[in-house]
Amino acid sequence: xxxxxxxxxxxxxxxxxxxxxxxxxxxxxxxxxxxxxxxxxxxxxxxxxxxxxxxxxxxxxxxxxxxxxxxxxxxxxxxxxxxxxxxxxxxxxxxxxxxxxxxxxxxxxxxxxxxxxxxxxxxxxxxxxxxxxxxxxxxxxxxxxxxxxxxxxxxxxxxxxxxxxxxxxxxxxxxxxxxxxxxxxxxxxxxxxxxxxxxxxxxxxxxxxxxxxxxxxxxxxxxxxxxxxxxxxxxxxxxxxxxxxxxxxxxxxxxxxxxxxxxxxxxxxxxxxxxxxxxxxxxxxxxxxxxxxxxxxxxxxxxxxxxxxxxxxxxxxxxxxxxxxxxxxxxxxxxxxxxxxxx
Amino acid sequence: xxxxxxxxxxxxxxxxxxxxxxxxxxxxxxxxxxxxxxxxxxxxxxxxxxxxxxxxxxxxxxxxxxxxxxxxxxxxxxxxxxxxxxxxxxxxxxxxxxxxxxxxxxxxxxxxxxxxxxxxxxxxxxxxxxxxxxxxxxxxxxxxxxxxxxxxxxxxxxxxxxxxxxxxxxxxxxxxxxxxxxxxxxxxxxxxxxxxxxxxxxxxxxxxxxxxxxxxxxxxxxxxxxxxxxxxxxxxxxxxxxxxxxxxxxxxxxxxxxxxxxxxxxxxxxxxxxxxxxxxxxxxxxxxxxxxxxxxxxxxxxxxxxxxxxxxxxxxxxx
Numbered sequence: 080x081x082x083x084x085x086x087x088x089x090x091x092x093x094x095x096x097x098x099x100x101x102x103x104x105x106x107x108x109x110x111x112x113x114x115x116x117x118x119x120x121x122x123x124x125x126x127x128x129x130x131x132x133x134x135x136x137x138x139x140x141x142x143x144x145x146x147x148x149x150x151x152x153x154x155x156x157x158x159x160x161x162x163x164x165x166x167x168x169x170x171x172x173x174x175x176x177x178x179x180x181x182x183x184x185x186x187x188x189x190x191x192x193x194x195x196x197x198x199x200x201x202x203x204x205x206x207x208x209x210x211x212x213x214x215x216x217x218x219x220x221x222x223x224x225x226x227x228x229x230x231x232x233x234x235x236x237x238x239x240x241x242x243x244x245x246x247x248x249x250x251x252x253x254x255x256x257x258x259x260x261x262x263x264x265x266x267x268x269x270x271x272x273x274x275x276x277x278x279x280x281x282x283x284x285x286x287x288x289x290x291x292x293x294x295x296x297x298x299x300x301x302x303x304x305x306x307x308x309x310x311x312x313x314x315x316x317x318x319x320x321x322x323x324x325x326x327x328x329x330x331x332x333x334x335x336x337x338x339x340x341x342x343x344x345x346x347x348x349x350x351x352x353x354x355x356x357x358x359x360x361x362x363x364x365x366x367x368x369x370x371x372x373x374x375x376x377x378x379x380x381x382x383x384x385x386x387x388x389x390x391x392x393x394x395x396x397x398x399x400x401x402x403x404x405x406x407x408x409x410x411x412x413x414x415x416x417x418x419x420x421x422x
Numbered sequence: 423x424x425x426x427x428x429x430x431x432x433x434x435x436x437x438x439x440x441x442x443x444x445x446x447x448x449x450x451x452x453x454x455x456x457x458x459x460x461x462x463x464x465x466x467x468x469x470x471x472x473x474x475x476x477x478x479x480x481x482x483x484x485x486x487x488x489x490x491x492x493x494x495x496x497x498x499x500x501x502x503x504x505x506x507x508x509x510x511x512x513x514x515x516x517x518x519x520x521x522x523x524x525x526x527x528x529x530x531x532x533x534x535x536x537x538x539x540x541x542x543x544x545x546x547x548x549x550x551x552x553x554x555x556x557x558x559x560x561x562x563x564x565x566x567x568x569x570x571x572x573x574x575x576x577x578x579x580x581x582x583x584x585x586x587x588x589x590x591x592x593x594x595x596x597x598x599x600x601x602x603x604x605x606x607x608x609x610x611x612x613x614x615x616x617x618x619x620x621x622x623x624x625x626x627x628x629x630x631x632x633x634x635x636x637x638x639x640x641x642x643x644x645x646x647x648x649x650x651x652x653x654x655x656x657x658x659x660x661x662x663x664x665x666x667x668x669x670x671x672x673x674x675x676x677x678x679x680x681x682x683x684x685x686x687x688x689x690x691x692x693x694x695x696x697x698x699x700x701x702x703x704x705x706x707x708x709x710x711x712x713x714x715x716x717x718x719x720x721x722x723x724x725x726x727x728x729x730x731x732x733x734x735x736x737x738x739x740x741x
Contacts, residue, residue, distance in 0.1 A: 320523035326480050327518075328538045328587065329511030338537075339526050346528075417528055418571045 119388035168387025176393035185268030187374035197298020202305025210313020229303030237369035312344035353409035448651035461638035464648030515588035519600035521580035525572035578609035657730030
């Protein structure tokens, strides 16, 4: 069977299957948010009793006076027109939800990708060494590293980095995404990409310098988990029959580990690490808070505090979409590595 | 002897386990000459697979090896890792019991061959491909299947692929560890025929590890009967099968199903746990002829007929 063709067929099938998956997820988001206790209109009055006419008016504005199925139809059609409603919270009152999310999302994407790169660059090689040299001194040290790093509270590590590298040594800015008044021309909203697109190298350095500490913090904590995942899978593949057989064929040990054991260990690792990446979009809120990065995690936090139901709903819809998209990428990557998945 | 390819002298392999040290091979000696076949028979856990892995030098790290294991006068037990690696797959090849799990599932068949050839020789990609095609063609695997992955082949085909890969470097010694156990009887016959042909064609020696006495009778020149890490009997196949000395060998031969007898003979008991092997003769708890001396004193390795050795206090009585 031709490798490229069947892979493409697999990717297309997966892509088509992702559509019903997304629809089901969006439907669940809608109904779960309806079932949750608390009235979004009353919540805005902070426990005071609003006059009934005001409540009536607000309900009509939000469409809450309509039957559920009408609300659902409006919700679904809204999503596909890119309309997630307007905010009802005190911070962003009256602003379109999608506009707010779109300005916040790029910061989180940069942070998540940066954290993922750091975690992979550190965690994967350490996991490989640890798994390939099981029970040696290197393995013991790496396992210790993995456990310690994984249990460190992320905000604590972030603060320590801020004190040492930003305030003490002054190598990096302590917080935020940018300094100065001229910003890169917004294309993607990600300052690193935008500054590269306009070819401004000093802008790029500025963006990277701001990203460095938060990505390092997030990446280090995550690298503990990566190390453990890769190690466990390496131990499995190092003991596999085909690994022993490749040794018996006289294949040099570096290649036995790198080509046979590592590549086979990669198959489940891609799934686990990919899902971890998806979780980062929601889970980076502690890092965003510590480094005052105006990302989508902070936006969600603010929306929960101000009981901004439409904003919460919008953010969850975006998360659902991201997770479906990442699952799709994970599946295709898995099939790229493992021919048995392509069937 | 000058044409001895593989020679074992009092070979011992000691695994360290959580329950204590295990003497998987505990003093085995044999000679395998060029172009001949040595069969090693024994039950599961008798140490015969360990013996095969010791020849390839692929025992797990931390395993202790003692005695001598000479391949063309080079002691495999003391050879540096680098040199041993270059022998493996080139001069000495191994065919495993289970072909289903021995090929890397993420690699095409062709890449397995190219990898093997290029680990030992710097040849052009074109030549390596040509050799691959030839090796597979001789096993009846067509060129059109070179780019297939292992899961796209049947068990018999995979074992033929493994054999083709084992002999692609024209090794002097092929170790086959239960090469047909996981295959059906018809495929088993084909595989044995292939091994015979290869031996004739290249003058290759074969160390055949099996629990199947029929295969030994058919293919081997010499046979070693292994029990609890020891050879209990060793000699020319005809001699050992016709006039066995050790009670264990007698038991094994008696347990072969004969059409003319209605009763199925078996050896009572189970092979001993090698962490705590029995004192004296290791077979004594299961031996129908056991005497007091067997329980206390280990028997000696005695040559009862020319080239026919056994490990039994009363070997002379069984002649």
